[in-house]
Amino acid sequence: MSTNSKTTKTNNSIVRTRFAPSPTGYLHIGGLRTACYAYLFAKKHGGKFILRIEDTDLERKVAGAEEVIYNTLKQAGLHYDEGPDVGGEYGPYIQSERKASYGQYAQQLVKNGGAYPCFCSVERLEKMREGGATKYDKHCLKLSKDEVAKRLANGEPHVIRQNIPQTGTTEYADLVFGTITIDNDELEDGVLIKSDGMPTYNFANVIDDYLMGINYVMRGTEYLSSTPKYNHIYDGLGLEKPQYIHMQPIMRDSKHKLSKRDGDASFDDFVKSGYLPDAILNYIILLGWSPKSNDEKFTLKQAEEMFTVEGLSKSPSIFDLEKLKWLNAQYIKELSEEEFYKLATPFLNSLEHIKDLDKKYLCTLLQSRCSIIRDVVELCDFIKAFDNFDLNLFISEKWKTDITVAKAMLPPLLKELTAKVDMEELSNLSEIIEGFAIANGYKKGQVLLVFRLALTGSLVTPGGAHEMAKLLGTEVMLSRLATVIQRL
C-alpha cells in the first residue's frame, strides 16, 4: 500500500507535471498512457501539464519525431499548458536548446564535491568492466587538484561524474510504491556531462525538472531504483526534491513490454484502423488504474475528476485487445449516424463491389455491428463473395432446416416473390413471406433464415432478411435466389 497517500498535498504551490519523451519515433500506447496519467494528475489538482522533449542523445534523434509527438498528444486531447510548440515561461522546452544551463549546475556540483571531472578513456572503462567491475572505481576522484587543473587547462577530453557516497543507504517515498531503500554501494558515479558537453538524461532531467518547477515527477518504473541518484543531485545542489510517482508498464504478455519493435501498434495505427481516440484513451487509462467507482466508460474530462494516485496499479498490466474492441464498440454505438457515416466512408469507398448501393442506408445497418470502423470492410464481404458459399450454412438445429429443406422451399418461394413482390419498394416482402410460410407449413423464422442465407450466403449479415433484400435491391435478390436454386 502507498504509505504516502497523504503527501499528495500540493505544498501550497501549484502542481506541475511533465511528459518528457525522446523524439525517437512515434508515440506508442505505453508512452501515451504515461502522458495521460501525468495530465490527469495535474488537472485533478488544478495544475499544469508540461511537454518537454528530451533529445540530448543526438544519435537516436529521429527527424520529424517531435511533430509526431505534438500531433498525437493533440489528437488524444492531452493539451499541454507549456511545451515547445505552445511556449511558456519556463522555455525552451527542448533539451538540446537548454545546453547553457546544465554546465553551471555541473560546475557548482563539482565545487560542492558532489561531482568531479573524469578523464578516463572509454578503453579504460571497458577494460575495467571486462575485469568484472560493476561500477566506476572513482579513479579520477583521487587525482590531485593541481593535476586536474592542469589537464583541464590543456583541454583534455573529460566528462563530469557524480560523486556518490559508498556507504549508507538512500531512501525516498514513492507515492505508489511507498518507501524505497537503496544501498549507496549499489549506485554508480554516473556521467553527468558527456565529453561532447551535452548532459546525460540523468542530469538534464533533474536540472530541467527543477528549472521548470516540476514538483511531481511521474514516469515509468525503470527509474524506481535510480531515483536515489537523482536525489543526491538535488541535495548536492541544495534544491528541493519533487514527489515521485512511478508507474508500471503495459505488457504485451506476461514477459514482454508493449513495444514498437515487436510490431505492437502505435496510437496512430489504432486510429487508422478505426479505433476512436476517446475509446483508446479510456481503455489505456483503465489499464493500470482503477477509479473508486465501478465506472469503466468515461471521458477524459470525467477522468480528470476521478483520478487518484491510489488507483494506480503496482503491477504491470497486459494489454487486452478484446476489451479495447468492446469499449470501442460502445463508443461507435454512441456516434450519430452522420459521424459514423463520415468515419466509415473512407473504408467503404475503397470497396468496388458496393459502389452502387445506398451507403447511408448501409451505414445505419453497420453501425451497431462494428467493433472498429474497419470492420465494415469484412461485413460487406457477402455483397461480392456470393457464388461459392458453403451450402451447409442451411443446416440449423434450432430452426430444423438443412439443404433438403432449402431445396424444397426456395423454388416456390422465388416463384411467389417474382409474381407478387413490390418491385420498387419491397413493401410487401414481409406479408409475402408470412403468407408463404403459412401456406406451405413452415414457421416464419424458418423461411426468413433460409431466405436470408440464400440472399447473402453468409451466416452473419449486417441486417435481417428484409434489410438485406432492401439493400441489395429486388433484381439482385431474385437473381441470387435463382443462382442458389441452381446450385441446390
Add this chain to the structure above:
RNA sequence: GGCCCCUUGGUCAAGUGGUUAAGACACCGCCCUUUCACGGCGGUAUCAGGGGUUCGAACCCCCUAGGGGUCACCA
C-alpha cells in the same frame, strides 16, 4: 548474478484482519427480434506455494517460487 519492485479468475481488476472475495472483457447457456448481429438475463472460473502471528487472514511477518525493472559518455 547483485540490488529494487511486484504476484486476486484466461485478461483488466475491487478489496487495507471477520465479505456469499465486487465489477468489466472473453467464454458458456437462456431470452428477445418468429432470421444472424445488437440487446437483456444467468452461469463457469481467482487470493502463486509453504510456514508463522491472530479467536479469525487475500489483507500483517518470514521463506520459496514466478515475473518485471536496473546495473552505459541511451533515455
